[in-house]
Amino acid sequence: MGCFGFLKTVMFIFNGIIFLAGAVILAVGIWVKVDSGSMMGFLQNLNGAPEQLKQVLNVGYLLIALGAVLLLLGFLGCCGAVRESRCMLLTFFVIVLIVFIAEVAGAIVLVVFKGLIQNVINQVGVKVVESIRLEYGNNKDSTGLWNATMNTMKCCGFNNYTDFTGSPFVQNNKLYPDQCCNGGLCKDSNATAANIIGCYPALTKWIDGNSAVIIGVAFAIAILELAAMIVSMTLYCQIGRKHA
Incomplete structure (x- = not known):
């Protein structure tokens, strides 16, 4: 050949x-x-x-x-x-x-x-947080997508657990999602949610690592x-x- x-x-x-x-x-x-x-x-x-x-x-x-x-x-x-x-x-x-x-x-x-990309991501993050606070716990598709993301990446919200403050889920259940809780109930005053990193920081950390x-x-x-x-x-x- x-x-x-x-x-x-x-x-x-x-x-x-x-x-x-x-x-x-x-x-x-x-x-x-x-x-x-x-x-x-x-x-x-x-x-x-x-x-x-x-x-x-x-x-x-x-x-x-x-x-x-x-x-x-x-x-x-x-x-x-x-x-x-x-x-x-x-x-x-x-x-x-x-x-x-x-x-x-x-x-x-x-x-x-x-630097410009980081600014764009920050702007997108603001919109994402707004979407979470409007739809999480109310929109089935959005809720399911966020739950799947948080379960896979072991994270909570886009930035942190405060992204869910004021969302339909928190308003109806008086607690944060299970993914933010270290296995416990994260009520509004519970500080354990602060120990769970947000999904964007988690992604950044994974990429760096x-x-x-x-x-x-x-x-x-x-x-x-x-x-x-x-x-x-x-x-x-x-x-x-x-x-x-």
Whole structure:
């Protein structure tokens, strides 16, 4: 097998995996959205299943979008290599390049405009707290989403437990959510809620603690994207010379 054949094989196998992964993710996303009634029944019949599991239905659209993109990339890569289609290979290259540029631009924005981004996050945080105080304990979807977030991250509110002050939940129950309580009842005057960190500080702390892993994963993804672009362009050029 020559270099050309080896590159075709690598391109086919790599993108075949991407295609299959995209097909599975797309199928799961469609099933979650189309068969939501059965999904809800399944979740409700699980012994000991937390109420927050119902929020899985909200990720259906995200799964559909992600699956469709991966499916398209895998198809273009596989067919472009097997059929020696320069058009498909070029389209594959352009899509990966756009994703790569967007990632680089995002990283630059995070570094250069870190202060501005922090201000935006603070402004968003104000709106989030307003939403909590209006909807938590009253809006089922919002309450379930926050409960799932707090249970997963072991946190309380966006900033801290005071975000729930004045919310329908606190007004009706005269206590703060269980996630803020260290296992006890957090009444308005109970100081134990102050020991639970907010979800935004918890996320920031987690990112700081895992920054090396995050950078490593991002670097690995960037290398794979560069390799995919190099292989696709190499095949593109060799196919052009072959049919010249």
